[in-house]
Amino acid sequence: MSTTFEIKVPDIGNVHDVDVVAVEVQTGDVVEIDQTLITLETDKASMDVPSTVAGTVQQVHLKVGDKVNEGSLIVTVLVSEEAVAESSTVVESTTVEEVKVIEPAPKPSAPEPVEVSVPVALKSKAHASPAVRLFARELGVDISQIAQGNGRKGRILKDDVKAYVKKAMTEGITVTGGSGIPKISVPDFSAFGEIEVQPLSKINRITGQHMTSVWLNLPMVTYHDEVDITDMEDFRVSLNSGRNNTLKYTGLLFIMKALSAAMQQFPRFNSSLSSDGQSLIFKKYLNIGIAVDTPNGLVVPVLRDVPNKSIKQLAIEIAEKSEKARAGKLTAAEMQGGCMSISSLGGIGGKAFTPIVNAPEVAILGVTKSSIQPVWNGKEFEPRLMLPLDLTYDHRVIDGAEGARFMEALKYYLGDVRRLLV
Numbered sequence: 001m002s003t004t005f006e007i008k009v010p011d012i013g014n015v016h017d018v019d020v021v022a023v024e025v026q027t028g029d030v031v032e033i034d035q036t037l038i039t040l041e042t043d044k045a046s047m048d049v050p051s052t053v054a055g056t057v058q059q060v061h062l063k064v065g066d067k068v069n070e071g072s073l074i075v076t077v078l079v080s081e082e083a084v085a086e087s088s089t090v091v092e093s094t095t096v097e098e099v100k101v102i103e104p105a106p107k108p109s110a111p112e113p114v115e116v117s118v119p120v121a122l123k124s125k126a127h128a129s130p131a132v133r134l135f136a137r138e139l140g141v142d143i144s145q146i147a148q149g150n151g152r153k154g155r156i157l158k159d160d161v162k163a164y165v166k167k168a169m170t171e172g173i174t175v176t177g178g179s180g181i182p183k184i185s186v187p188d189f190s191a192f193g194e195i196e197v198q199p200l201s202k203i204n205r206i207t208g209q210h211m212t213s214v215w216l217n218l219p220m221v222t223y224h225d226e227v228d229i230t231d232m233e234d235f236r237v238s239l240n241s242g243r244n245n246t247l248k249y250t251g252l253l254f255i256m257k258a259l260s261a262a263m264q265q266f267p268r269f270n271s272s273l274s275s276d277g278q279s280l281i282f283k284k285y286l287n288i289g290i291a292v293d294t295p296n297g298l299v300v301p302v303l304r305d306v307p308n309k310s311i312k313q314l315a316i317e318i319a320e321k322s323e324k325a326r327a328g329k330l331t332a333a334e335m336q337g338g339c340m341s342i343s344s345l346g347g348i349g350g351k352a353f354t355p356i357v358n359a360p361e362v363a364i365l366g367v368t369k370s371s372i373q374p375v376w377n378g379k380e381f382e383p384r385l386m387l388p389l390d391l392t393y394d395h396r397v398i399d400g401a402e403g404a405r406f407m408e409a410l411k412y413y414l415g416d417v418r419r420l421l422v
């Protein structure tokens with residue numbers, strides 16, 4: 001005789017609508033006690049929910065992507081009566097097998113870092129337990145790069161991670177992540193006064209991870225200059241006050257056009273290094289990413305085919321994308337395919353800063369606030385509107401002289417935007 005047993009999501013703490021990121025069993029599978037049934041993931045932690053009985057899975061009630069709460073039905077299992085008798089006490093004490101914070105934890109002993117991370121979307125597809133994922137992170141391995149593991153149904157095991165590292169060492173493949181630098185110790189700040197701890201947003205964490213990876217992997221140089229935009233500003237103001245104009249024309253639109261013209265002139269700025277670092281990939285398309293400040297953190301929507309778009313089209317698109325960005329509604333596709341990015345702080349202030357390249361792009365243009373400056377015209381000082389520009393580039397791809405020439409080209413176009421028409 002056998003009986004049917006329902007296994008439900010146990011007490012998972014005070015969290016709701018938790019994502020199911022992996023379902024490890026299917027109808028007909030024979031499961032053991034403690035065998036993982038599903039993996040749940042919140043912003044902060046990942047957890048395996050184990051089976052509390054041994055038997056045969058009769059029905060799986062969840063799929064990847066579902067959201068669950070305590071008490072949600074996971075599976076029904078057909079269990080022999082003897083097993084029910086044995087397992088009843090286990091059911092009472094059902095707990096989540098493992099709760100692990102999945103923040104990256106660089107270890108001093110981690111291997112040399114080299115390669116910039118792959119798109120975030122790929123990372124959640126790894127078929128591995130939280131313990132194995134944590135192990136991989138500790139070794140600086142991006143687990144999404146391990147195609148398949150040797151566990152049941154291709155699940156990635158610790159041994160697979162070790163084998164990947166071994167291969168990376170012998171074949172010179174680079175491993176993402178682990179910095180090999182000592183961690184910064186964080187004191188107990190409450191010893192000095194009242195504190196409040198707030199978790200970082202998902203965007204903050206993803207950006208932070210990407211920026212750290214870029215900072216550690218790219219030898220970056222930032223070149224500062226300024227350009228006289230007095231004439232451009234006159235034109236811009238006239239556009240804004242033009243008849244029937246409902247759009248907002250900001251300097252950023254002209255900067256995008258000038259940048260795309262300079263990139264066409266200097267194609268290395270529209271390239272990326274191959275992952276083995278042995279060749280350059282030149283792009284025949286030209287898309288520009290614009291850093292947008294949102295309540296949840298920095299996002300970079302990409303505007304496509306910039307050389308073939310008018311200032312007006314770009315004005316419409318930037319307004320649309322930044323509104324979508326601030327509402328948290330940008331899709332992953334809208335943030336992919338950038339060739340070079342612009343980070344404009346000009347609406348806020350600043351004289352100069354050192355933007356970080358949005359790798360695998362090879363350069364980024366920073367912009368701060370324009371101001372009237374006295375400029376010597378050969379006879380006298382004239383008040384001119386000067387715009388500060390900061391060009392950061394990957395020195396593995398771009399030499400200092402080429403960086404300086406690129407900046408001169410940019411200034412050439414911005415100094416007289418009619419040149420963009422030629």
Ligand code: CAO
Binds near residue numbers: 250298
């Ligand atoms: N100098 C002087 N004024 C400037 C300027 C500059 N370089 N750039 C913009 N302005 C002015 C604009 O003309 C506008 O003036 P009005 O309000 O009088 O019309 C005002 O500042 C606000 O501009 P804006 O920010 O709305 O528009 P934008 O096209 O310049 O920028 C966007 C759009 C989406 C890039 C911007 O809103 C934004 O989010 N910037 C922050 C990007 C960021 O966070 N970068 C940091 C990344 S690294 O951490």
